[in-house]
Amino acid sequence: MNLEAYDLLPGSSGFAFEFISVGPKGRIEKIVTYTEMETPGFFNLGFGDKDPITKRMDDLSRSGNGDTEKVLASVVQTLLQFTSLNPNAIVHAKGSTKARNRLYQMGISKYLDDVMKNFKVYGFSTSGWEVFKKGIPYEAFMAHRLSFTTPT
């Protein structure tokens, strides 16, 4: 996958990443986290903007910095790094809004052929979970490396 992405700063645990979006609204610090869910081996992908003053995450931010594709590519890079260190991890992602889910959907659809070389991707719609297909409005996503193995 050869997408233009921002430089990533990883956390020492390998479960958190930071990058800086640059655009008309200035420099916006973005944080991506992978947190293990109640089901072992499943990790929730968290994504958001850091408040420049409090340094806490800003739940209501809508940065709109004109660099959507580069931001998406950067999130994909964190997924590549995270799953290369944790090859059996299954990553769950669900946008906090319909708009953010559409964004994830667009990103996966646009690079589907590349994504499918490394990952198996599922989408959740009104019909339940299925292998990701273009053009279906999904509410949530899951992905794991194709090299993923089931522990015995």
Add this chain to the structure above:
Amino acid sequence: MKAKKKKKDVLSKGGPSMELDHYLDDPYFKKKLAEANAFIARVGLPKELEHRLNR
């Protein structure tokens, strides 16, 4: 006239940041994790991955 030095749009290179790991405990991400757990408890997992529940 000397061109203004462009502000770097990349993070400083270096080793992994311990500071970043604090975000794993940020209330925003805790809330997202709780929502994700509740969502999976409600809708289940893709059939192919259900065996992971029995580990």
